[in-house]
Amino acid sequence: MPDLSTTWLGLSLKSPLVVAASPLSREPDAVARAVDAGAGAVVMHSLFEEQLTHDQMAAHRFIDATVDLDAETQGIRPGARAFTVGVEPYLRELERIKRRVDVPVLASLNGTTPGGWTRYAKRLEEAGANALELNLYEVGGPEGETGAAVEARQLAVVQAVVQAVKLPVTVKLTPFYAALTAFVRDLETAGARGVAVFNRFYQPDILLDTLDVDRQLVPSTPAELPLRLHALARLSATTTLSLACTGGVHSGLDAAKAILSGAHVVQLASVLLEHGPQHVAVLQGELAGWLDGKGYKSSAEARGVLDLRSAPDPHAWERLNYTRMLDGWRARDSWRRKS
Amino acid sequence: MTNPVRYRTLDANEAVADVAYRLSEVIAIYPITPASIMGEHADAWSADRRANLWGTVPEVVEMQSEGGAAGAVHGSLQAGALTTTFTASQGLLLMLPDLFKLAGELTSFCMHVAARTVATHALSIFGDHSDVMAARSTGMALLASGSAQEAQDLAAIGHAVTLRARVPVLHFFDGFRTSHEIMKVVPLEDDALRALVNPEALAAHRARALDPDRPVVRGTSQNPDAYFQSREAVEPFYARFPQVLDETMARFAELTGRRYRPFDYVGHTEAERVVVLMGSGAECAHELVEHLVSRGEKVGVLKVRLFRPFSTEHLLAALPASVRSLAVLDRTKEPGSSGEPLYQELTAALVEAIARGERASLPRIVNGRYGLASKDLTPAMLRAVFEELAVASPKHRFTVGIRDDVSGSSLPFDATFDIEPDDVSRALFFGLGADGTVSANKATIKIIGEEAALFAQGHFEYDSRKAGSTTISHLRFGPRPIRSTYRIARAQFIAIHDPEFLERRDVLAAAMPGATVLLNTSLPAEKVWDALPREVQVRLVEQRCRLFVIDGYGVAERAGLGRRINTVMQICFFSLAKVLPLDEAMKHVRRSIEETWGRRGPEVVERNVAALDAALGALRELPVPSTATAARTRRPAVPPEAPDFVQRVTRLLIEGRGDELPVSAFPPDGTWPSGTSKFEKRALALEIPIWQPDVCVQCNFCSMVCPHAAIQTKVFDPAQLARAPASFRSMPEAFEPALDGLQYAVQVAPEDCTGCGLCIEVCPAKDRLKPRRKALVPEPLADHREAQREAFAFFQTLESATIAAVPIDKRTAAFRLPLFEFSGACAGCGETPYLRLLTQLFGDHLIIANATGCSSIYGGNLPTTPYTTNAEGRGPAWSNSLFEDNAEFGLGMRLAVDVRAEHARTLLKGVAARLPAALVDALLSPGSGETWIAQQRRRVKELDALLSGDASPEAVALRDRSSALVPRSVWIVGGDGWAYDIGYGGLDHVLASHKNVNVLVLDTEVYSNTGGQQSKATPLGASAKFATAGKSVRKKDLGLLAMSYGHVYVAQVAMQARSAQTVEALLEAERHPGPSIVIAHSPCIAHGYDLVNAPLQQKRAIASGMWPLYRFDPKRVDRGEAPLVLDSGAETLDVSAYMETEARFRMVELRDPARYAHLVDAARDAARQRRALYEQLAQIHLPKEKSHA
Secondary structure (H helix, E strand, O other), rough: OOEOOOEEEEEEOOOOEEOOOOOOHHHHHHHHHHHOOOOEEEEEEEEEEEHHHHHHHHHHOOOHHHHHOOOOOOOOOOOOOHHOOOHHHHHHHHHHHHHHHOOEEEEEEEEHHHHHHHHHHHHHHEEEEEEEEEEOOOOOOOOOOOOHHHHHHHHHHHHHHHOOOOOOOOEOOOOOOOOOOHHHHHHHHHHHOEEEEEOOOOOOEEEEEOEEEOOOOOOOOHHHHHHHHHHHHHHHHHOOOOEEOOOOOOOHHHHHHHHHOOEEEEOOHHHHHHOOOOHHHHHHHHHHHHHHHHHHOEEHOOOOOOOOOOOOOOOHHHHHHHHHHHHOOOHHHHHHHHH | OOOOOOEEEEOHHHHHHHHHHHHHOOEEEEEOOOOHHHHHHHHHHHHOOOOOOOOOOOOEEEOOOHHHHHHHHHHHOOOOOOOEEEEEEHHHHHHHHHHHHHHHOOOOOOEEEEOOOOOOOOOOOOOOOOOHHHOOOOEEEEEHHHHOHHHHHHHHHHHHHHHHHHEEEEEEEEEOOOOOOEEOOOOOHHHHHHHOOOOHHHHHHHHHHOOOOOOOOOOOOOOOOOOOHHHHHHHHHHHHHHHHHHHHHHHHHHHHHOOOOOOOOEEEOOOEEEEEEEHHHHHHHHHHHHHHHHOOEEEEEEEOOEEEEOOOOHHHOOOOOOOEEEEEOOOOOOOOOOHHHHOOOOOHHHHHHHHHOOOOOOEEEEEEEOOOHHHHOOOOHHHHHHHHOHHHHHHHHHHHEHHHHHHHHEEOOOOOOOOOOOEEEEEEEEEHHHHHHHHHHHHHHHHHHOOOOEEEEEEEEOOOOOOOEEEEEEEEEOOOOOOOOOOOOOOOEEOOOOOOOHHHHHOOOOOEEEEEEEEEOOOOHHHHHHHOOHHHHHHHHHHHOOOEEOOOOHHHHOOOOOOOHHHHHHHHHHHHHOOOOHHHHHHHHHHHHHHHHHOOOHHHHHHHHHHHHHHHHHOOOOOOOOOOOOOOOOOOOOOOOOOOHHHHHHHHHOOOHHHHHOOHOOOOOOOOOOOOOOHHOOOOOOOEEOOOOOOOOOOOOOHHHOOOOOOEEEEHHHHHHHOOOOOOOOEHHHHHHHHHOOOOEEEEOOOOOOOOOHHHHOOOOOOOOOOOOOOOOEEHHHHHHHHHHHHHHHHHHOOOOOOOOOOOOHHHHHOOOOOOOOOOOOOOOOOHHHHHHHHHHHHHHHEEEEEEOOOHHHHHHOOOOOOOOOOOOOOEEOOOOOOHHHHHHHHHHHHHHHHHHHHHHHHHHHHHHOHHHHHHHHHOOOOOOOHHHHHHHHHHHHHEEEEEHOOOOHHHHHHHHHHHOOOOOOEEEEOOOOOOOOOOHHHHHHHHHOOOOOOEEEEEEOEEEOOOOOOOOOOOOOEEOOOOOOOOOOOOHHHHHHHHOOEEEEEOOOOOOOOHHHHHHHHHHOOOOOOOOEEEEOOOOHHHHOHHHHHHHHHHHOOOOOOOOOOOOHHHHHHOOOOOOOOOOOOOOHHHHHHOHHHHHHHHHOOOOOHHHHHHHHHHHHHHHHHHHHHHHHOOEEEOOOOOO
């Protein structure tokens, strides 16, 4: 059995397989089963500041505003003190998961306001998170905002959070950066300790019958993995940050590919939602089996051996498909030497 | 050194609950206005694990009725726990049997009653002593208090004295006036309460508990040899009760400095004229007596604290011997008596005292009634009483506060008489129910009461509308304790929180000279003056008012608070009224926001604080010109074409001037004309739907979903269009081939629409080039009001095409005339569409028995009512009896209808020989459906014509009864609180009959009308009052219970999602010859989401299995089919996807995610098991029944 332990964000993990931020991490029982099955760490589902704001205002509108309406009804719902609309339920969940598992637990945060990011980051630190994953998910910024301005805003957030907490901070990115490696370098300067590639988006659809837009979320498929492998291979070659692969890993062999591309950890969500948290053990077996079969003594040994710097054919990472096909017509080096 | 007094600002409900909770171990309650709030406080404290004086958390249990609560109280007391309950009115009546038991068994028990009118010719939720007086023969001691402070103190004394004296205590205070009036109260600390309770008496109470270790038998059945004597054995306990009470009151005074006595006298020591009364009215009398005594008048007031057991000894000790005339004022009416109860008691006591030689002479004693159903009692009225006492032969058994031009009982009074001192600040606020005015004023009182060295009082008036209700807040602040237990008649500050009030009523009637007037209006400041009606301008000028305006809606909107203008208007009040320095007020309001909303989260606090800051910047003073300039006067409250009764009576009620109406204006038996809501044009909507014929697909979804019948659809002969105004739109009917050639129209009633948006939400038609444009487009009311009013008026005159030949379905049902329109229900109400549909299907031959609840309030609350008539003058006949008896009430109606029909048939058979045989046969043959009923009506008309020349007694009798040959449809309507809980026993019994009654359960899954308490219909996982943490028991399956009889037609429907099935179920229920029950999913504001999403939410409820649709028709058994048909398919959505979109479930998750997850699982299991059970039932085949007739 090869050694699967890894270091991620300065944390020692027994396995590179990590439970990703997903609905699964809402259930302490499921999280515990995943850890029992071998998961090396847990990332909680994201705390969305926007959701909190929405909930607070919804409660204000639909509960607080239905008081003193008429002579009979002083209030239609149990009073304001009956519950809290804030970060507390999330913190309690975090604490519950911390009590249940002995592996690092990361909190995941998606803020909308500069104050919100740091305020909630501190609360998460106090509640015992071992690290923070900042989820920079945003579908569209203000009209007319340039890419540079978006990146500057995001870097400022990361810097503010890093300064506000002592915890290691990793950043979950979208695939849509024009200059990914440069942005990651800036994140490193801002104090981030790692990045996770890539966040997934809701996949809106069109309903032809009713002329509506349909909101939906479909689970990931292995087809989404190559985009991640490509990014990992490039980042692994250019940054010392901890790298996490997230999205598209559905088997131990997928995990092996991510590790070979440079991932320190591989985050799992859809595959566990589909097969259950105990499925981590299956992936771990497949990964270990492959490493063993190839003679790797540890996953650390395999990490990055196919990244942009180390791959036997770096062009394979750098060219798009159609140029690779053209490559086929190009004379081989050996032929050139002969001529 | 003693600590300075630390006041709290509370109403009596909270002050009393706070004491009762700490002195109790078990609290069994049932919600009833105005007492519900005491139970709710207790429930909330128990949920927060607050301990009582002995360190345990009281067990608070909500029962299925007050009768149930009393039973639980009785049992708990028998088993040795300190027990209490809270109730009022009908609730107290339901407790009477147990109260007799409790008193007969000398049980130490104190209960609290927010005294409320008992329903007679009408229900009233307001305050008087008719309920308490109905309990006076139970043997309970009756203890009265008149303010929140007294209510708190006497509550404590009541709990303490009953332990020592063993006579149970009914402590009461006036509903609303005291129960809901906020004032500064010196709280009772735990130590004082503990010191008040006698430990030996407490131990003795516990020792009397039923206990198998030392068993006894209680509640025996006794024979003539024993009962009388043992009944008399209690007498010593009653004899010594007043003394024990006085001792307890003395002990209380030692602990708190506040001395009460069984009778408290205030006034001149040599008083010659004295009024005697109980409750809050005594406070007003106290205020007046001090005023009159300071002017040298020899007057006084005797406040009765202890009504029963009546203590002549304490009465004589309190009442000055100098008194020569005495007015005993009762806040109740006992028709036919020789005098009201307090008068009788007091007179008998004084006569007895004279007989025994304890008094030399009998003063002249007169009896008066006042204050029924919270009618104000003012110093002016009481002065009239004192003046009456001074005349040679004062009126006996008078009334005061009304003008009785029928029996001449009333004392005239000078309404302008006023004794309120100038150093008391008086402020009036006119607000809308949903705008937060009352909440903000409560916060203001708290700030001023607790932060300034001023006494404060807040009283709140409400109407009974659920949408667009008016609230009037009366706030007083002054340097001395405030005893003014009546509405403010002269105010230095008047705030009008919505400009519509200027059009509806005389809001400046109370403006004092120089008064400050604050108006919330969205108009630019420079346009405000010209927009004011002339009456308002004149009043502003005459009273030299200062006028301030603010666009409160704009400020709130910009702060992200929607139309909640509470904090905006609150800070404007502080800025203008100058009760506190503004910066100090600002600090306190901010802190109040943080305290109140802090737990909601920073966003809520920040937005409210932002609104606060913005408000001061937006406040403007408008100089009031020296003369009024407007030509326009206020719009008439009812249109000129309204009938005479509406003009004379209804109009004044709408204008808030009902107090001016004399007795003769009212029907003596509670019978009112129907169809008056159409005369009250409330214009509540900001935006109304405007129809776009070019996009419309003529589906009628809009008119089918409308809760207020404010958007209607019609097909008609296009020839009628010749008279159409330009604003009226129509198009050729294009949906139903059988209706080819007719014209189709969708029409909004612009001034009746509440702007809920449901019609637009369900509209499926979209402009294919601009999909955002539907066939209904929201547009500002202001831009369309006149044109659409004209179009609607024309629409109403259009004669509907005859469509009886087309089968009734969800579309054609919507073409039928609604005979339930423009009710006061909430915008987006999920109940009212069912009632509207019921009247569209059966309205012209419909009798409704309506259980008390939301549907009886929007269905029958004055000033105007929504059940109306068709062109022939026919329409639903409607009545409300009680909450608990509605099924029986409806059954009784059915019995009478059947008896009358049978009598008519018998008479017809008797004269058959003189009539055409075919006509008689047709008249006697059974039938149903609208076509048949129309034919039967024609036959009856023909019969009447044939009989018209026949003077024989049997012919005359038949003509008198012939209309009974037309079938009547009896529907028993009520909410889930009635059907699942308090009325279930009766409902069950009625279903167990073979009578042709139909039951419609408007299931909101919670007690909506009394404020959201859980019922047995509340679904698993939902939070509600008394289930704050989320209900863990499954919803009762009322339909399944009804199915178990086998002969009952049962359906479960959800109209906003599946109207076709609803229409089918209602028609089948009506056709079913025996009892039927239709359980209707009714979205409600209590569910906690924007009701514009109700159709979608209902679809989710169905798709998740939380609300299965089905019809159970016993007739199918005869056809060899399973009686149950499932109308909704297998679940396609997880229950969590339904639950997470309603606050009632979501707040469980926010409070405790783990518990929520557990409850979601349990709800899922429940839904699946129920589904599986139904699926199996839908497969069963039963042998046919033989005839057992």
